[in-house]
Amino acid sequence: MKIVALAGGVGGAKFVDGLSRVIPSEDLTIIVNTGDDFNLFGLRICPDLDTVCYTLAGLANPETGWGRENETWSALETAASLGGPNWFHIGDRDLGLHLERTRRIALGQSLSEIVSDFCTTWKIAPTVLPMTDGIVPTLVETKDYGILGFQDYFVRLRCAPVVTGFKFQNIEYCTPALGVLSALQSADVVIFAPSNPWVSIGPILAVPGISEVLRSKTVVAISPIINGKTVRGPAAKMYAELGITPSALAVAEHYREFLSGFVLDRLDSEDAKIIARWGIIVLETDSIMSNVADRQRLAREVTVLCRKIIGGSLPA
Amino acid sequence: MKIVALAGGVGGAKFVDGLSRVIPSEDLTIIVNTGDDFNLFGLRICPDLDTVCYTLAGLANPETGWGRENETWSALETAASLGGPNWFHIGDRDLGLHLERTRRIALGQSLSEIVSDFCTTWKIAPTVLPMTDGIVPTLVETKDYGILGFQDYFVRLRCAPVVTGFKFQNIEYCTPALGVLSALQSADVVIFAPSNPWVSIGPILAVPGISEVLRSKTVVAISPIINGKTVRGPAAKMYAELGITPSALAVAEHYREFLSGFVLDRLDSEDAKIIARWGIIVLETDSIMSNVADRQRLAREVTVLCRKIIGGSLPA
Numbered sequence: 257m258k259i260v261a262l263a264g265g266v267g268g269a270k271f272v273d274g275l276s277r278v279i280p281s282e283d284l285t286i287i288v289n290t291g292d293d294f295n296l297f298g299l300r301i302c303p304d305l306d307t308v309c310y311t312l313a314g315l316a317n318p319e320t321g322w323g324r325e326n327e328t329w330s331a332l333e334t335a336a337s338l339g340g341p342n343w344f345h346i347g348d349r350d351l352g353l354h355l356e357r358t359r360r361i362a363l364g365q366s367l368s369e370i371v372s373d374f375c376t377t378w379k380i381a382p383t384v385l386p387m388t389d390g391i392v393p394t395l396v397e398t399k400d401y402g403i404l405g406f407q408d409y410f411v412r413l414r415c416a417p418v419v420t421g422f423k424f425q426n427i428e429y430c431t432p433a434l435g436v437l438s439a440l441q442s443a444d445v446v447i448f449a450p451s452n453p454w455v456s457i458g459p460i461l462a463v464p465g466i467s468e469v470l471r472s473k474t475v476v477a478i479s480p481i482i483n484g485k486t487v488r489g490p491a492a493k494m495y496a497e498l499g500i501t502p503s504a505l506a507v508a509e510h511y512r513e514f515l516s517g518f519v520l521d522r523l524d525s526e527d528a529k530i531i532a533r534w535g536i537i538v539l540e541t542d543s544i545m546s547n548v549a550d551r552q553r554l555a556r557e558v559t560v561l562c563r564k565i566i567g568g569s570l571p572a
Numbered sequence: 573m574k575i576v577a578l579a580g581g582v583g584g585a586k587f588v589d590g591l592s593r594v595i596p597s598e599d600l601t602i603i604v605n606t607g608d609d610f611n612l613f614g615l616r617i618c619p620d621l622d623t624v625c626y627t628l629a630g631l632a633n634p635e636t637g638w639g640r641e642n643e644t645w646s647a648l649e650t651a652a653s654l655g656g657p658n659w660f661h662i663g664d665r666d667l668g669l670h671l672e673r674t675r676r677i678a679l680g681q682s683l684s685e686i687v688s689d690f691c692t693t694w695k696i697a698p699t700v701l702p703m704t705d706g707i708v709p710t711l712v713e714t715k716d717y718g719i720l721g722f723q724d725y726f727v728r729l730r731c732a733p734v735v736t737g738f739k740f741q742n743i744e745y746c747t748p749a750l751g752v753l754s755a756l757q758s759a760d761v762v763i764f765a766p767s768n769p770w771v772s773i774g775p776i777l778a779v780p781g782i783s784e785v786l787r788s789k790t791v792v793a794i795s796p797i798i799n800g801k802t803v804r805g806p807a808a809k810m811y812a813e814l815g816i817t818p819s820a821l822a823v824a825e826h827y828r829e830f831l832s833g834f835v836l837d838r839l840d841s842e843d844a845k846i847i848a849r850w851g852i853i854v855l856e857t858d859s860i861m862s863n864v865a866d867r868q869r870l871a872r873e874v875t876v877l878c879r880k881i882i883g884g885s886l887p888a
């Protein structure tokens with residue numbers, strides 16, 4: 257069973273790490289959001305890609321979910337002492353990655369080639385692809401702060417501004433990274449990781465060509481919202497600010513046109529009933545991933561669901 | 573007595589640190605070579621400026637003369653592990669400076685404004701000016717390696733290639749940084765620090781307008797060559813490769829059109845006699861700077877010489 261997972265953010269990274277532990281690497285491709293990429297100090301920074309790669313490589317900081325374990329902060333502290341911004345926390349090891357990525361981009365390498373090389377170095381076995389090699393910054397439209405760059409909203413302002421909408425700048429002109437469409441076309445199932453539907457999965461779906469392929473595919477999504485809340489991140493807050501009650505149901509509604517299956521927490525069994533009535537196969541389970549065993553268990557359950565759906569052997 | 577010192581490299585940095593300890597800060601302006609500036613990882617790196625500033629700020633690594641004390645190397649090690657170059661040794665703290673400088677340049681600040689701000693942060697009292705805010709890379713023409721960027725020659729290839737000449741790219745189109753010409757015009761004495769005449773002082777003299785002002789000024793130079801050798805760096809090797817016997821005499825010859833005074837080591841008293849015959853006031857002293865006391869003593873002796881020259885009270 258060939259699986260393509262769409263992912264972004266810490267929850268997405270944890271889930272695809274689980275997947276990488278339960279299915280053969282050659283059967284797994286991970287397409288990562290790059291809408292939250294940005295430039296700081298002249299360096300190209302790709303937070304979602306790096307979180308996914310650090311997690312898969314076993315290098316991630318288990319406390320924060322982002323950045324690297326055993327990190328030091330000398331460079332950023334020095335820059336800050338000279339008047340530089342320090343709201344985006346870049347550790348020294350993390351910085352080394354940004355330096356080398358930036359150097360290679362200046363030499364003309366594509367982001368996807370670079371990610372591929374880094375994955376080889378880090379012995380990451382599944383295929384990890386950025387959604388595009390283009391520059392498609394996610395902009396957050398807010399009530400009181402105007403239009404913000406994503407990291408400005410997400411990290412500097414800690415998601416405090418009230419959101420009124422999103423724009424994926426230039427996304428209509430970008431193309432999927434090499435390998436993205438072919439991986440999707442040959443996938444048996446596409447899984448939307450428990451990532452933010454607005455700003456992690458949303459940008460991937462907005463890359464020209466991706467949604468078109470997905471409409472002919474078996475898609476299973478995992479709700480990042482549990483009992484109206486998120487484990488981390490602003491997805492629930494965004495739904496509320498956009499006038500939608502945050503819930504697993506809202507997530508299923510969000511993705512409805514694509515879905516064959518949907519995974520939500522046991523706490524959301526009322527939502528499960530409604531979604532099932534739409535003809536979507538629903539799995540209720542424990543969806544919080546507190547440790548590696550949780551990631552692995554959730555991933556295994558999701559793959560079992562996927563097999564049932566594509567095998568036509570549906571749960572009762 | 574208003575002094576302007578031209579400097580580049582570790583020897584130059586040590587000497588101007590000595591000067592800063594023996595004359596009032598408001599009377600000292602240091603003009604630093606920027607011909608060895610380059611880009612790595614997309615960052616603007618200014619080795620001579622940084623060596624001068626780190627030395628004046630008391631942040632320099634006393635072992636190496638360049639870079640910072642108590643440095644860590646996480647970022648460069650990570651970049652290298654991903655295939656990046658690590659021949660130019662950038663520590664994490666040093667990197668923080670490059671990050672912030674690069675960020676400010678992208679915002680439109682001039683290098684001289686940035687240096688001024690950093691000097692304020694570091695409580696560096698003398699005025700430190702880059703020779704120009706322009707980009708004027710020193711190229712090293714070599715017998716067997718073609719034309720090399722300066723750091724490529726100096727650091728990566730450890731000065732091994734045989735030099736056939738130098739080119740200061742675009743220097744004819746650059747202008748001195750704001751404050752450079754006015755500092756030179758109001759100087760009582762201009763001192764050429766014991767820096768490499770070819771690639772540290774040479775680029776400064778090649779900035780349009782600087783040599784013209786210097787011809788009407790009292791100039792005192794300190795030989796970086798002692799008994800045919802340099803304490804560090806390739807100045808002596810360069811003279812030899814260009815067909816000139818490396819010596820204090822060769823340095824005096826190099827600068828002859830500008831010189832009122834010349835400082836050399838006691839080991840070079842034969843050279844001293846010849847230079848004195850040209851009508852240049854010569855000071856023989858111990859010119860190796862092994863510690864801060866040496867820097868201070870040498871600087872004091874040089875300032876005494878300067879005073880004698882401009883006061884007309886010449887040594888016998």
